[in-house]
Amino acid sequence: MRKLGLVAAATCALMSSAAIAKTTVIYAGHVITDVAQPAQGPSTVIVTDDRITSIAPGRVDAPADAEIVDLGDKTLLPGxxxxxxxxxxxxxxxxxxxxxxxxxxxxxxxxxxxxxxxxxxxxxxxxxxxxxxxxxxxxxxxxxxxxxxxxxxxxxxxxxxxxxxxxxxxxxxxxxxxxxxxxxxxxxxxxxxxxxxxxxxxxxxxxxxxxxxxxxxxxxxxxxxxxxxxxxxxxxxxxxxxxxxxxxxxxxxxxxxxxxxxxxxxxxxxxxxxxxxxxxxxxxxxxxxxxxxxxxxxxxxxxxxxxxxxxxxxxxxxxxxxxxxxxxxxxxxxxxxxxxxxxxxxxxxAHEFALLVEHGLTPREALASATTVAARLLSMENEIGRLAPGMSADMIAVSGDPLSDVTTLEKVDWVMTRGRIAG
Missing domain, CATH: 3.20.20.140 (Metal-dependent hydrolases)
Incomplete structure (x- = not known):
């Protein structure tokens, strides 16, 4: 009986944990998942608590209890x-x-x-x-x-x-x-x-x-x-x-x-x-x-x-x-x-990006220096620096294309860090 009680308690704890998980659904006009890759078109990013759980093309229906963030035509990219x-x-x-x-x-x-x-x-x-x-x-x-x-x-x-x-x-x-x-x-x-x-x-x-x-x-x-x-x-x-x-x-x-x-x-x-x-x-x-x-x-x-x-x-x-x-x-x-x-x-x-480009980096290289390259130096490349399922939900949104114009990064419209929306 004691063993059954422990199993029941563990099951209740798991159900309770699942019940309080927070889901955020983000719609964006463009998504840069990795600066080494071209930007994707309209996409849906789903975040559960502090993790990215999926990235899908188009506009995916959101669960009934999800918080919805509609970024319109903005570009979503790694923090x-x-x-x-x-x-x-x-x-x-x-x-x-x-x-x-x-x-x-x-x-x-x-x-x-x-x-x-x-x-x-x-x-x-x-x-x-x-x-x-x-x-x-x-x-x-x-x-x-x-x-x-x-x-x-x-x-x-x-x-x-x-x-x-x-x-x-x-x-x-x-x-x-x-x-x-x-x-x-x-x-x-x-x-x-x-x-x-x-x-x-x-x-x-x-x-x-x-x-x-x-x-x-x-x-x-x-x-x-x-x-x-x-x-x-x-x-x-x-x-x-x-x-x-x-x-x-x-x-x-x-x-x-x-x-x-x-x-x-x-x-x-x-x-x-x-x-x-x-x-x-x-x-x-x-x-x-x-x-x-x-x-x-x-x-x-x-x-x-x-x-x-x-x-x-x-x-x-x-x-x-x-x-x-x-x-x-x-x-x-x-x-x-x-x-x-x-x-x-x-x-x-973010004005550092323009200076990096002025002194010889391409816009893509400059953005990589603050995402994938920086993450590698920190030995955190499986946690931050890219957008992918399982990665930390660290992302920002800007107007325009930072892969061609790094000055767009000097005005950030929306920020999420570890699944928490700033502001």
Whole structure:
């Protein structure tokens, strides 16, 4: 009798689960299921809870209890992926705010920016550096539907050398000690320890600053920071934990060393030369160009926003923006979409597509960089980046054909993430 009771209880639970499953039926005039394929004509996409269950040509009758979304003649396509954002910050902030604002303020700012980013069509983002737990809190909030925002793959604090880009700089030494988040490292053993610390804290990906940067108060150029042994230790330790490594890197030799060490993606890659790019090609290292970052920086030059140290570094880089990406394409280095949103206003992310095309990608290649290519870099190609039965219900709708005109992606009319309609 007890066994029968358990069977009955299990049956009731299954029936109850089936009874509360939500069905959404979406009608669209055009559907891009995979950017490698031509767009389909009028189609019906059916979503059950957070999964796509079918894609059929024409207009399929909807079940009686389904929610119906009629997009008319709009184009439905996979949700976009931005591999380099900073949700917890806005552009133009004074670096000294680190000593004033609590980490919790980053969650408040991040909630605002997560909503803006989602409504701009980005259903997955990789958070590329934040305070210890702010991005992790946002990640949980969007996953549980408590706040409106994209799926978040979060790094937490970046690993840096002492006094380098990513470390606290610009203050007195006693202030540095108070503000230090504990992720600088010297030597292969300590760097392995900090990777493990980041993993324990909840990082989905390890972020390192492999070279100097532009917007920090560290002013000693853009060359390599970590030693080869340190970067090899970081890559090997992260990979042993099932984590990938993303490396902020501008200077050619730092890019080359990071790629040779097994780092998975180079962020920015501003001064990558042929030698560095050949190593990236040989190792399968992705380039994430973040061209929009320099648009945002250019707009703020000469306005008293940046310190003289930063302005000098900015002016050193602007004439080279985009050139390395064109060389990367010619050599067959995979190019994935990332913007560095937070350096410019969140929500403008999609203008990166036009910049990618301006510097040599075709519209189809640019869209692939933010869908199938980005999904592969995240090792999530069976979850996001395409529309197919079983995939996460992450999709957007625009007017026009983004495969021929990427600027259509700058105005997104409708967004669904994990089966939830935004707005």
């Amino acid at each position: 976009l992926i931005d591999l380099h954002v900073h949700l917890t910050g806005d552009p133009g902030g004074d670096y000294r705010s680190e000593a004033v604002e609590p980490d919790e303020w980053g969650v408040v700012v991040g909630e605002k920016n997560a909503r803006i980013t989602l409504r701009a069509g980005f259903t997955t983002v990789r958070e590329a550096g934040s305070a210890q737990y702010t991005a992790f809190a946002l990640r949980r909030g969007t996953a549980e539907g408590l706040i409106e925002g994209p799926r978040i793959v979060a790094a937490g604090p970046a690993l840096a050398i002492i006094g380098g880009h990513g470390d606290v700089t610009g203050f007195r030494e006693d202030i540095h000690a108070v503000l230090d988040q504990g992720y600088t490292c010297t030597g292969a053993v300590e760097c392995a320890e900090k990777v493990r610390k980041a993993s324990r804290a909840g990082a989905d990906v390890i972020k390192i600053t492999a070279t100097g940067g532009v917007l920090s108060q560290q002013g000693r150029g853009l060359g390599a920071h970590f030693s080869n042994a340190e970067m090899e230790s970081i890559a090997e330790t992260a990979h042993s934990l099932g984590l990938k490594v993303m490396a902020h890197a501008h200077g050619a030799r730092g890019i080359e060393s990071a790629a040779a060490a097994g780092i998975d993606s180079i962020e920015h890659g501003t001064f990558a030369d042929e030698a560095a790019l050949k190593v990236m090609k040989a190792k399968g290292t992705y380039m994430v160009p973040t061209l929009m970052a320099f648009e945002g920086i250019r707009e703020r030059l000469g306005k008293g926003i940046y310190t003289p140290t930063v302005e000098a570094k900015v002016r050193m880089t602007l004439n080279d923006v985009g050139k390395a990406m064109a060389r990367a394409k010619a050599l067959g280095v995979p190019i994935a979409f990332g913007t560095d949103a937070g350096v410019f206003e969140h929500g403008r992310n």
